[in-house]
Amino acid sequence: MSLAIGFDDVRAAAQRLAGVAERTPVRRSRRADEITGAQVFFKCENFQRIGAFKFRGAYNALAQFGPEQRRAGVIAFSSGNHAQAIALAARLLGMPSVIVMPHDAPPAKLAATRGYQQGLPGSEVVLYDRYTEDREAIGRRLAEQRGMTLIPPYDHPHVMAGQGTAALELIEQAGALDALLVCVGGGGLISGCAVAAKALCPAIAVHGVEPEAGNDTQLSLQRGEIVHIPTPQTIADGAQTQHSGQLTFAVIRALVAGIATVSDAQLVATMRFFAERMKMVVEPTGCLAAAALLEGALDLRGARVGVIVSGGNVDLARYAALIGGGPA
DSSP, X not given: OOOSOOXXXXXXXXXXXXXTSOOOOEEOOHHHHHHHSSEEEEEEGGGSGGGBTHHHHHHHHHTTOOHHHHHHOEEEEOSSHHHHHHHHHHHHHTOOEEEEEETTSOHHHHXXXXXXXXXXXXXXXXXXXXXXXXXXXXXXXHHHHHTOEEOOSSSSHHHHHHHHHHHHHHHHHHOOOSEEEEEOSSSHXXXXXXXXXXXXXXXXXXXXXXXXXXXXXXXXXXXXXXXXXXXXXXXOGGGOXXXXXXXXXHHHHHHOOEEEEEOHHHHHHHHHHHHHHSOOOOOTGGGHHHXXXXXXXXXXXXXXXXXXXXXXXXXHHHHHHHHTTOOO
């Protein structure tokens, strides 16, 4: 079965992103190597524009709009990082954006999204209840009503290819890897990264990591079909997806070795590790891949391991409460 994207799509995305997206650093930690028995290479997408990898896919998608699409603008739905990414990409390309966000989205992500939209006529944030309303249905309805183009957060070939540039850069920077660990929400990041990683390092094992409360992709791989779950209750708000995408799941089935899960407590421990040992602010979702390695969900001793640190957007008060041992 042919997949939605190939390595040529990732390379083309990298060309579009050149000079626009950050080429984020790859960082090492002697302590991480000691804990895991591996050589660990952290790809720090928390230093990407808007503070997360999502800018890659958003800009790659919007940069391919035709003149009429740009005039009408873009609609997206997101818990926060895709929202900010679409809003900034739209601003850079001079088009309006309408973003459907949950009313309980992190205030910092909501404020940043509105900030990127400021001064662009036709741009706004539309709020919804993630536990009682269907964001995809809202997005489709608004797109039809307003004649705008809907760009989903993960199940779109241009988004997937853009996200894959994170793995492309990582391997260019760190060299060949034995394993790659990637967080999983809807599957846009891991699908793009798996395509890139497998093209550059055919023997690499790509592992996805989900929160224990939101293991829909793990269940989907076990059953051989997409499994839909209720909205997960987890501090990893970027992984509160209910199902994988049709396009992303096909890539995951073909190229991903397996899916591990970690608890919210393990995410908090990993947030503390990044703060104390590497002096980095990383959001809970951004800790998923690292937590699986540092907390022992995956044993990769002796391997050269790439870890995508997917983002750093978290409200500081909540961050302080989490890493300080306060209420989650």
